[in-house]
Amino acid sequence: MTAETTSKKFNIDTVANAEATPGQALPWAELGLKENEFQRVEEILGRRPTGAELAMYSVMWSEHCSYKSSKVHLRQFGEKVTDAMKEHLLVGIGENAGVVDIGDGWAVTFKVESHNHPSFVEPYQGAATGVGGIVRDIISMGARPVAVMDPLRFGAIDHPDTARLVHGIVAGIGGYGNSLGLPNIGGEVVFDSVYQGNPLVNALAVGVLRHEDIRLANASGAGNKVVLFGARTGGDGIGGASVLASESFDDAKPSKRPAVQVGDPFAEKVLIECCLELFKASVVEGIQDLGAAGISCATSELASNGDGGMHVELTNVLLRDPSLTPGEILMSESQERMMAVVTPENVSAFEAIMDKWAVEYSWLGEVTDTGRLIIEWDGEKIVDVDPRTVAHEGPVYERPYHRPEWLDGVQADTFAHERPADLREAVLELMASPNMCAKNWVTDQYDRYVQGNTALAMPDDAGVIRVDEETGLGVAISTDANGRYSYLNPYEGARLALAEAYRNVATSGAEPLAVTDCLNFGSPEDPEVMWQFAESVRGLADACQELGVPVTGGNVSLYNQTGGVAIHPTPVVGVLGVFDDVARRTPSGWREDGQAVYLLGTTANELEGSEWANLRGHLGGQPPALDLAAEKTLAAILVNCSRDGMIDAAHDLSEGGLAAGLSEMALRFGVGARIGLDELCERDGIDAFTALFSESQARAVVSVPRSEEVRFNDMCTARNFPTLRIGVVDTENQALDVQGYFTLPLDQLREAHEGTLPKHFG
Amino acid sequence: MTTSNIETPLIGGPQPLASNNEDSPLNGVKVGVVTFPGSLDDRDAVRAVRLAGGSAVHLWHGDHSLQDVDAVIIPGGFSYGDYLRAGAISRFAPLMEQITAAASGGADALPVLGICNGFQVLTEAHLLPGSMIKNNHLHFICRDQRLRVENNGTFWTSEYADGEELVIPLKNQDGQFVADNRTLDELEGEGRVVFRYVDGNPNGSRRDIAGISNAAGNVVGLMPHPEHAVEAGFGPDSSARGEVEVRGGTDGLGIFTSVLKKLVG
Structure with missing residues (x-):
């Protein structure tokens, strides 16, 4: 199959032309390059860039693709990794996604990415293509995608624009993910006015593969063919489109093109199956998905990761719109496309698989050993670069940063509001609040069943997926972040996010193994934001080292800032854990009458940054104290309890404290409990309100069958971890009974908890 | 698009799937x-x-042979992206011609089950009457749905008691069953309403209809997904018979054992 060569002839800016016209003005500033960056491009090339080269450099050197502001900090994720942490790491940072060994020859690849800005502009397509992009990263590693999760943050729940975003984003994630046949097994939904103009739409995907099936993005072997397949290339997702349009000499073409990509989930589903068949037949040498920066990124990355050279004829690209210029074709971010390197012997086998799945493809050129990436247009050279200078040797900035002066004042502003007189009303208010309310309205729009391997999903602590049907081997994943904690103390906030995700995974019974992160921040050009970023990375890298779980990959999203106001620093952390058998996963709700309810960990007066303080409009002080050694011990206890069948339910305590934990455990299966707080208050020196609403870390509530109580207590004592029996599961009363304070019928609690999202969003 | 490759749907990812159980008395039945x-x-x-004990065979839409199977399941999904109309393009697949011919026969007509998108394909192929339109609330919905078996005389429901209730996951965007009143009356009168939603109609389906059959009872279509309530640990949280272990509901298994037992005789 060959592309119909476009009849349209552009006035092409060739390399020869660039050499002949050194003084020609180029729109580098409009394409987002700084003057020094443009000068560097000229230095690298020893001449001015052609229009096509300029397009490539500008998009590949953008913050999004080059990590130029964050790189110097992100190095810590590599530097702070010990050999022991690398034990399970098959592929680390730098590839499309990290790959982790989970045993028995199985591996898992997972990654979280942002699609924040597009989702604000066009919520449905922005969120949909966010799912599509991360799923293609997973396919590129050679894996079958098996699940997705979506951590979401919106502005105030009652702001007039929030409903537009919630409806569009949730429908977009569902519309795309459901059509791919990927269960959506968890995530987060947070409302806070700081995200009003900058909603955060992060998307995580997980894939499964055998060790020997790992595929990497590189183009090796001179003479091997380069092929582009999947959807055709269109004018969608071109960053500096208006500028490029002005570069064109054809007035008839559309002058503005949408900067948001449009997704076609059916094309992606077919692409998944077709890629897996290519892998199985071993007909591709290297593969790369086309995401940000499209063909610019794929050609330069494939070439520079392999033998270093590639020769491409750009008129071979199959187009949706024949009026696209070479620069636009190079920058287009049309979805559902992949690029692969195929040996000449495998060309016909490759084509047979494409034909079977009715996927379009075109042979663009071949791998060379010249060390140059040469792109031609109708035989005329329009790009002649060292691909490494495009893909890997972009600018790196040591952006100035400093601690914000306002932070001292914020941290000194402790929470001193009066305690609520009626704890029953306070619990109802908390559980109905936007951040603590039930998220069924969202998760019911996602398929959690497809593939038949979902062992736990929302609202349990972690999503759990079976990998091997014969043994029950599987994985658990949880994502967490608390922007308020990070605002109060970015170093501790990032550590707290990791601790919570780690705790959630352990609460489900899985052994935490690896980390992915999506670092959402404001503008790196603001030294105070840059400080928040630097502190968060330092905190996360330190905490990963202390917990012994490596970062395997992720994404940085900067410029989440509108009108000079940045979002709270929001480092979303995803932790992956492994189960030898998912049959032993621990659900988050009570079921059996008479089981003992235990609180693990101690509670201090830590209300600063809490959901309760948030409900009272207060944000000040320091976030809860973090003790990673205690987190490690707690996780070990929870995993052992699951392994040895000592507990029947477990739920971690985090936002909303014990009040939220008990309420959620009761509502999970509609089974209540009788709880006493007196002993806890006495032991920890706190009042009942603090016991219920404090967000002290390293805590969990579990239910223990009577027959296991001695063994359970012995294990906790042996590990010197504080536990307290705080009550008993009660299947009769249909209530959460906190003795001496209140009795809350579950119907009433459920009505409050589940009514909020439908009330706002219909 | 006519290459046959029965391995295809199994490539990559979690494996092996439950293999055909050679000790099962039903394993002679090929579905x-x-x-x-x-x-x-x-x-x-x-x-x-x-899991029901039968032998499963992968069929590819572009093939022209049913490979001597004894029954066919058209599964859920978004075939051809649900573009144009759910099931509207798939009904023209070469294999659908074979299925339509075999399912329309006399006494030994091929048993066919359409689940969700499969149900939509069967209505588009006119093996079943009516049609599915967008849910009345316009959202995709995924929930554990209670159903009542209204007719246990079909190939796919004989293992249930008449009036038995089931809990089975429901997940779809275009699940609202519609037909004109005469057709609906006919379906009711001939006992061809096979499943009905109870405890709330999730999508606005006429007369709470969740599944129907053809007159012979060999072709059945339903919107909920019985194949997601067949294995303890990975099904719904409850069963119509009461509380079960977490995600332990297996109420859907009877649909698959029904056809296997019928075919074994």
Whole structure:
């Protein structure tokens, strides 16, 4: 199959032309390059860039693709990794996604990415293509995608624009993910006015593969063919489109093109199956998905990761719109496309698989050993670069940063509001609040069943997926972040996010193994934001080292800032854990009458940054104290309890404290409990309100069958971890009974908890 | 698009699927599961057949042979992206011609089950009457749904008691069953309403209809997904018979054992 060569002839800016016209003005500033960056491009090339080269450099050197502001900090994720942490790491940072060994020859690849800005502009397509992009990263590693999760943050729940975003984003994630046949097994939904103009739409995907099936993005072997397949290339997702349009000499073409990509989930589903068949037949040498920066990124990355050279004829690209210029074709971010390197012997086998799945493809050129990436247009050279200078040797900035002066004042502003007189009303208010309310309205729009391997999903602590049907081997994943904690103390906030995700995974019974992160921040050009970023990375890298779980990959999203106001620093952390058998996963709700309810960990007066303080409009002080050694011990206890069948339910305590934990455990299966707080208050020196609403870390509530109580207590004592029996599961009363304070019928609690999202969003 | 490759839907990812159980007295029954581009629950239907004791066979939409299967399942998903109309393109697949011919026969007509998108394909192929339109609330919905078996005389429901209730996951965007009143009266009168939603109609379906059959009872279509309630640990949280272990509901298994037992005689 060959592309119909476009009849349209552009006035092409060739390399020869660039050499002949050194003084020609180029729109580098409009394409987002700084003057020094443009000068560097000229230095690298020893001449001015052609229009096509300029397009490539500008998009590949953008913050999004080059990590130029964050790189110097992100190095810590590599530097702070010990050999022991690398034990399970098959592929680390730098590839499309990290790959982790989970045993028995199985591996898992997972990654979280942002699609924040597009989702604000066009919520449905922005969120949909966010799912599509991360799923293609997973396919590129050679894996079958098996699940997705979506951590979401919106502005105030009652702001007039929030409903537009919630409806569009949730429908977009569902519309795309459901059509791919990927269960959506968890995530987060947070409302806070700081995200009003900058909603955060992060998307995580997980894939499964055998060790020997790992595929990497590189183009090796001179003479091997380069092929582009999947959807055709269109004018969608071109960053500096208006500028490029002005570069064109054809007035008839559309002058503005949408900067948001449009997704076609059916094309992606077919692409998944077709890629897996290519892998199985071993007909591709290297593969790369086309995401940000499209063909610019794929050609330069494939070439520079392999033998270093590639020769491409750009008129071979199959187009949706024949009026696209070479620069636009190079920058287009049309979805559902992949690029692969195929040996000449495998060309016909490759084509047979494409034909079977009715996927379009075109042979663009071949791998060379010249060390140059040469792109031609109708035989005329329009790009002649060292691909490494495009893909890997972009600018790196040591952006100035400093601690914000306002932070001292914020941290000194402790929470001193009066305690609520009626704890029953306070619990109802908390559980109905936007951040603590039930998220069924969202998760019911996602398929959690497809593939038949979902062992736990929302609202349990972690999503759990079976990998091997014969043994029950599987994985658990949880994502967490608390922007308020990070605002109060970015170093501790990032550590707290990791601790919570780690705790959630352990609460489900899985052994935490690896980390992915999506670092959402404001503008790196603001030294105070840059400080928040630097502190968060330092905190996360330190905490990963202390917990012994490596970062395997992720994404940085900067410029989440509108009108000079940045979002709270929001480092979303995803932790992956492994189960030898998912049959032993621990659900988050009570079921059996008479089981003992235990609180693990101690509670201090830590209300600063809490959901309760948030409900009272207060944000000040320091976030809860973090003790990673205690987190490690707690996780070990929870995993052992699951392994040895000592507990029947477990739920971690985090936002909303014990009040939220008990309420959620009761509502999970509609089974209540009788709880006493007196002993806890006495032991920890706190009042009942603090016991219920404090967000002290390293805590969990579990239910223990009577027959296991001695063994359970012995294990906790042996590990010197504080536990307290705080009550008993009660299947009769249909209530959460906190003795001496209140009795809350579950119907009433459920009505409050589940009514909020439908009330706002219909 | 006519290459046959029965391995295809199994490539990559979690493996092995429950294999055909050679000790099962029902394993002589071969049930084909059709994969279209965009089919999603094909692997799950295969698993359900095997867990019920039968032998599952992968069928490719572009093939012209039914490979001597004794029954066919058209699984859920978004075949051809549900573009144009759910099931509207798939009904023209070469294999559908074979299925339509075999299912329309006399006494030994081929038993066919359409689940969700498969149900939509069967209505588009006119093997079943009516049609599915967008849910009345316009959202995709995924929930554990209670159903009542209204007719246990079909090939696919004989293992249930008449009036028995089931809890089975429901997940769809275009699940609202519609037909004109005369057709609906006919379906009711002839006992061809096979499943009905109870405890709330999830999508606005006429007369709470969740599944129907053809006159002979060999072709059944339903919107909920019985193949997602066949294995303890990975099903719904409850069963119509009461509380079960977490995600322990297996009420859907009877649909698959029904056809296997019928065919064994």
